Amino acid sequence: MSDNGTFEPVIVGFLCNWCSYRAADLAGTSRMGYPATLRDIRIMCTGRLDPTFVLRALQKGADAVLIMGCHPGQCHYQEGNYKAIRRFVLLRRTLRQMGIDDARVQLHWASAAEGVRFAQTVARVTEEIKALGPLDWPHNWPNEDPYALQEANS
């Protein structure tokens, strides 16, 4: 929460070294503004993203996690982003059962030339998380029946 009481989400970003981290650099050098909600972590490839990283971030108080990599077909390591897609889909299904809204863990692409796309993605995800409100997962373990939640979300 910021001082004036409005909710400023904390989003942990996992950016691949070759495309989206460079897209973020480009957004910087081109001075494209976006909300200061994203705190990013560089990994060599989205294929490195161990799903437990996402769980750890949520567990430690992140309101959302944004994973960004190279466009499909443009992975610096040929196909790491495809591995990331597979794990992401499975992870989100698991998270759904724990009552985590789909919007809180997102996977997007931005090439090294797409500073604008990067900035827009962060802005859009921020708006979505603002609308959802804080997650505060450490204190907010759901009591509802997870299967009911899963249906509500689907």
Place this chain on the structure above:
Amino acid sequence: MSEQEKRVGVYVCHCGHNIAGTVDVEHVAEWSQHLPNVVISRDNKFMCASTGQEQIEEDIKEFGLTHVVVASCSPHMHEKTFRNACARAGMNPYLFEMANIREHASWVHPNDRDGATNKAKALVSAAVHRVIHHEPLEPMQVKIRPETLVVGGGIAGIQAALEIADAGYHVYLVEREPSIGGHMAMFDKTFPTLDCSACILTPKMFDAGAHPNITLLTYSEVEKVDGYVGNFTVRVRKRARMVDEDLCTGCGSCWDKCPIKVVDDVFEAGMGYRKAIYRPFPQAVPKYPVIDVENCTYFKTGKCRMCEKVCPTEAIRFDMEDQYVDLEVGNVILATGYKLFDCRRIPNYGYGRLENVFSSLEFERLTNAAGPTEGKVVLRDGETVPESVAIIHCVGSRDKNYNEHCSAICCMSSLKFAHLVMEKTGAQVYNFYIDMRPISKGYEEFYHRILSEGTTFIRGKVSEITDAAHAPDEEGKLIVVAEDTLIGKQRRVPVDMVILAAGLEPRADSQAVGYMFGVGCGDTGFFTERHPKLDPVATATEGVFIAGACQGAKDIPDSVAQGAAAAARVLGTISRREVALEPVRASIDESRCSGCRICNNMCPYNAIDFIEAEGVSRVNPALCKGCGTCVAACPSQVITGAHFTFDQLMAEIDGILVDVTGEMPLVTEVI
């Protein structure tokens, strides 16, 4: 070293006003003092300046720092600088970590001082938490093979190949077409000096063909690339020429007698014909012809064999097959050139529908002394000399509907066309331009020369080229409709001939070629350089360089300069003999590996082998590129990705999520 013994130094950079203008740098430095293991935390005007670097070196010695964090720009900018500073003070450079608070904070949150400052604190905290888990690493030294592969035999590729070959190292020059020369071989004159293109290019082509250090592989394409800097393995497919190069003398009897005429879409830009067995142009290098299998009567019907009958050296080989050549090279230069914008994509300009609308490349052939009309500028009927000609600039360039970029050469080639048309026909010439951009040496002077020669310049983008006459003087003419923005009026200019100065686009297969060599394409499709200003010939992949128009639209002098620059970079690595590779690699703890082999299939480089006898998997460090996909996949968590270990990333996550709002960093406890 135990946790307690680790001593971290934190340096927060002002970068002049670049960071300090938005982020409260002093506060970040002060706050970071309270992060775990931090012994000293300072702010500094310019960390990358020698004084900043010396500060790190002094502190390492004075305070016995074991780890260093610098919060400044992107690691892609200065990670090397600070690693070197650490190394100079005797520290292993991999015990350093960077927090990017400029590109990722101050520059993108200029109106949110609190937000940017808090984010900077979180990023510094993440780096500190991470760095204490860093381990000393040694870069892997690999030998550099002295051979180089140059892909593309246009002027940029030829220049690069000659530079390297002249320095005494071997070059394989691969060209898709039957001859090297590229687009430059198609031109008649070059701007702004109007010297003959062939006269300055052919000696270079000949040198490349005859050079003892250059192996020409024409009519060939790269099929597959493996390996890494210093040690690439490249498979090249040599398409069957159907002509034995060892026997052929290039005498020309075969194409003289060949009964099949084919429209030459490549070299003649569709303006002229060639035979089914052909050499694209007289000065071609190599001099040997090729048989166009798709159009050859023998390959279609099994009859003819005229070329075989007339060949005095019996060099025709109808049974020749494609050959695969495996090359081992240390470096690669991509000089694959450009593709001309297809003017049909702008239907209102009538190209392909109105017969006397020409593309720039068609006009180049028309005006070329060796071209289909032997240099006579005539209409499509082959005889009428035009009395008035319109030249349209920026066709498919500087246009959001097609290409946003400026194609860099069209202003000058349009001026050249204006001169050639006037010189050869005396016709009235109208140049329709948006802005004139004659920016290089001697270009502005050339523009003034053309102005003084009497060309009419109309500033305005052409909306339509039509043959629908509205007035008697427009009958039978092409009418160029444009707004003259200098007088604020719509104009209709009737002419006999229109030349469209088509823009430069990336090759249609640039994505696929880039993918094969590990080079990205920007949103325009041209290959992406490592740094747009400071590293224009290197790419994201070590050992792969780019030169010429494949990197972005450019003219001949710039292509030559870039070809030579790429060659210099290659020669630099060759003379070093060795290159240090980032030690970011995976390794398997074999004592804990269950031998499940999940990682084997994960690896895109087949770098993980299963050792049958021991029942475990093992990573080949020379093939591993450090992506970490296997690390994340291992169900036993026994694969370590050096410099991106599980512990390091978990600590970074914990660090990035500390409470940054208070005076002290507060770690979120898990309940």
